[in-house]
Amino acid sequence: MRRVGLIAFLALVAMIPLSPPFYVTMGSYIGLYTMVALGLVLLTGVTGLTSFGQAAFMGLGAYTSAVLTTTLSWSPWLALVIALLLTIGVALVLGAVTLRMGGHYLPLATMSWGISLFFLFGSLPELGGQTGLSDIPALAIAGVELRDERIYYYLIWLVCLAAMWGTVNLLDSREGRAIRALKGGLHMAEAFGASGLRLKMVVFVYSAVLGCLAGWLYAHMQRFVNPSPFGINVGIEFLFMITIGGAGSIWGSVIGATLVSFLKTALQGILPKIIGHTGNFETIIFGIMILMVLQWMRGGIWVFVERFLPPKPNKDVGEASDLPVRTQPRRGEPLLRVDGIRKEFGGLVAVKNVSFEVAAGEIVGLIGPNGAGKSTTFNLISGELPRTDGNVYLGAEKISGLRPSRIARRGLSRTFQHVKLIPGMTVIENVMLGAYLRTNEGFFSAGFRLNRTMEKRVAAEAARQLKRVGLEESMHVPAGSLPLGKQRIVEIARALCSDPILLLLDEPAAGLRYKEKQELARLLEQLRSEGMTVLIVEHDMEFLMNLVDRIVVMEFGKKLAEGLPHEIRSNPEVLEAYLGGV
Numbered sequence: 001m002r003r004v005g006l007i008a009f010l011a012l013v014a015m016i017p018l019s020p021p022f023y024v025t026m027g028s029y030i031g032l033y034t035m036v037a038l039g040l041v042l043l044t045g046v047t048g049l050t051s052f053g054q055a056a057f058m059g060l061g062a063y064t065s066a067v068l069t070t071t072l073s074w075s076p077w078l079a080l081v082i083a084l085l086l087t088i089g090v091a092l093v094l095g096a097v098t099l100r101m102g103g104h105y106l107p108l109a110t111m112s113w114g115i116s117l118f119f120l121f122g123s124l125p126e127l128g129g130q131t132g133l134s135d136i137p138a139l140a141i142a143g144v145e146l147r148d149e150r151i152y153y154y155l156i157w158l159v160c161l162a163a164m165w166g167t168v169n170l171l172d173s174r175e176g177r178a179i180r181a182l183k184g185g186l187h188m189a190e191a192f193g194a195s196g197l198r199l200k201m202v203v204f205v206y207s208a209v210l211g212c213l214a215g216w217l218y219a220h221m222q223r224f225v226n227p228s229p230f231g232i233n234v235g236i237e238f239l240f241m242i243t244i245g246g247a248g249s250i251w252g253s254v255i256g257a258t259l260v261s262f263l264k265t266a267l268q269g270i271l272p273k274i275i276g277h278t279g280n281f282e283t284i285i286f287g288i289m290i291l292m293v294l295q296w297m298r299g300g301i302w303v304f305v306e307r308f309l310p311p312k313p314n315k316d317v318g319e320a321s322d323l324p325v326r327t328q329p330r331r332g333e334p335l336l337r338v339d340g341i342r343k344e345f346g347g348l349v350a351v352k353n354v355s356f357e358v359a360a361g362e363i364v365g366l367i368g369p370n371g372a373g374k375s376t377t378f379n380l381i382s383g384e385l386p387r388t389d390g391n392v393y394l395g396a397e398k399i400s401g402l403r404p405s406r407i408a409r410r411g412l413s414r415t416f417q418h419v420k421l422i423p424g425m426t427v428i429e430n431v432m433l434g435a436y437l438r439t440n441e442g443f444f445s446a447g448f449r450l451n452r453t454m455e456k457r458v459a460a461e462a463a464r465q466l467k468r469v470g471l472e473e474s475m476h477v478p479a480g481s482l483p484l485g486k487q488r489i490v491e492i493a494r495a496l497c498s499d500p501i502l503l504l505l506d507e508p509a510a511g512l513r514y515k516e517k518q519e520l521a522r523l524l525e526q527l528r529s530e531g532m533t534v535l536i537v538e539h540d541m542e543f544l545m546n547l548v549d550r551i552v553v554m555e556f557g558k559k560l561a562e563g564l565p566h567e568i569r570s571n572p573e574v575l576e577a578y579l580g581g582v
């Protein structure tokens with residue numbers, strides 16, 4: 001059914017040039033807008049970064065080529081290279097300034113970038129001011145000028161379909177999974193070794209490049225440019241498109257671009273007749289539509305359409321050769337050494353010079369009353385928080401001061417207190433994210449689908465880990481559809497998929513029912529018997545007492561006691577602090 005739909009879509013795209021010129025022109029515009037919206041789907045829908053500046057990138061591509069080909073009589077193809085380089089440069093600078101900041105800085109920065117470029121286009125006499133630049137040459141391939149609108153339509157859709165294909169491939173890859181993880185916050189992607197900032201930058205530049213390409217094609221199709229198609233209002237329109245079409249899917253960009261283009265043309269004809277004035281009244285209708293979509297079709301039209309389609313084919317988990325594995329430390333060897341670690345939050349000392357060790361093959365529990373500093377200690381070990389003082393060593397290597405992605409590279413893997421999975425992605429894909437550091441397939445091989453053998457190996461490894469934790473049968477269901485207990489186990493499978501030497505579990509039993517806790521305990525015992533080392537922060541005393549080899553107790557940021565479970569159980573200080581003297 002999905003394949004039939006795809007073939008029907010391709011056939012429709014191929015047949016549009018047989019229709020009257022109005023539809024061919026409309027089809028060309030839809031192709032251009034789809035390209036820009038596609039970049040925005042990746043940037044906003046998938047990665048969670050809102051940009052109002054995509055029309056400005058389109059303008060940058062269009063104006064660069066317009067100036068170089070008219071004033072300097074350069075070839076449009078050479079102008080394309082310069083336009084792309086300029087766009088990449090601008091996106092890198094803009095991204096470097098804003099992507100680090102998070103929050104509303106990116107939308108605000110892209111908004112101001114969109115407005116400034118629009119005024120620049122309109123003010124500089126070299127760019128033709130508000131009148132724009134005309135006499136832009138037609139594109140030529142092998143000496144043949146593409147003046148026929150139908151041929152140009154095919155060129156636009158060739159580029160657009162290639163971009164769609166590349167984007168789909170990218171999302172179904174090692175880097176794509178890490179990009180999809182970014183929406184859940186930087187911590188998840190970084191915990192598996194991905195550099196969140198680098199990924200955001202790549203997505204930002206990629207979406208800018210798509211905008212630039214669309215702008216370049218636009219300039220040589222119209223053979224004339226002026227500032228109005230690249231203003232901030234058009235940037236907002238692109239956001240309309242993906243919100244209405246579906247920001248989470250590449251098909252959302254096609255649906256949104258098509259719907260908004262047709263509606264805009266229709267409304268621009270009808271509304272002035274009804275209202276009796278000319279103006280951009282269609283914006284009001286778009287606003288109402290957005291509200292309706294958000295109210296009744298959250299996720300956009302594509303999400304609604306997808307309900308009627310058969311599920312996507314399952315991930316191919318056939319036979320494949322094993323991924324390389326790291327040498328595990330020998331049982332009993334010192335593995336983790338926390339040495340006088342300290343964390344101050346302003347005047348509050350959350351962790352006061354705490355020291356303890358974990359040997360290979362042990363399960364060690366870190367307990368303490370609320371606010372004792374357990375999670376802070378945990379985050380100091382995993383690198384999520386910078387320490388004020390002290391050090392952490394993994395084996396012989398100092399890991400304190402390193403970024404979480406660097407620490408993950410050295411063999412430390414973790415789960416989260418509040419489960420961090422990508423709910424719309426299948427269980428196996430979530431687990432595959434854990435293997436990020438075990439392969440090095442890049443964007444190029446992903447985009448051109450040259451990564452299939454490695455993808456099969458990663459899928460086979462993820463399937464193996466799911467079998468190890470007993471979740472084999474849930475492999476192909478969306479992770480968000482599982483009960484909390486199973487989601488926590490998926491997180492453990494994902495951590496195992498990174499082939500760790502040390503597993504950090506942050507309150508794995510929180511929110512679980514009795515039976516789920518028993519299953520979790522069985523799994524952890526099995527992992528210990530396989531030689532895995534585990535440091536576990538947990539509130540549930542009974543759960544820990546029957547499971548762990550040793551316990552470290554914290555209170556008010558300090559280490560209160562350390563010992564075997566039965567020693568801790570009868571330690572008066574611990575009973576006083578942790579159990580209120582019961």
Ligand SMILES: Nc1ncnc2c1ncn2[C@@H]1O[C@H](COP(=O)(O)OP(=O)(O)OP(=O)(O)O)[C@@H](O)[C@H]1O
Nearest residue numbers: 345348349350368369370371372373374375376377
């Ligand atoms: N980012 C932060 N900024 C300021 N104070 C913080 C921050 N994170 C934690 N704290 C404070 O540090 C202390 C220790 O908190 P932490 O979360 O490590 O305790 P915990 O033992 O894990 O508690 P719980 O079991 O309730 O999760 C608390 O007083 C907490 O309010």
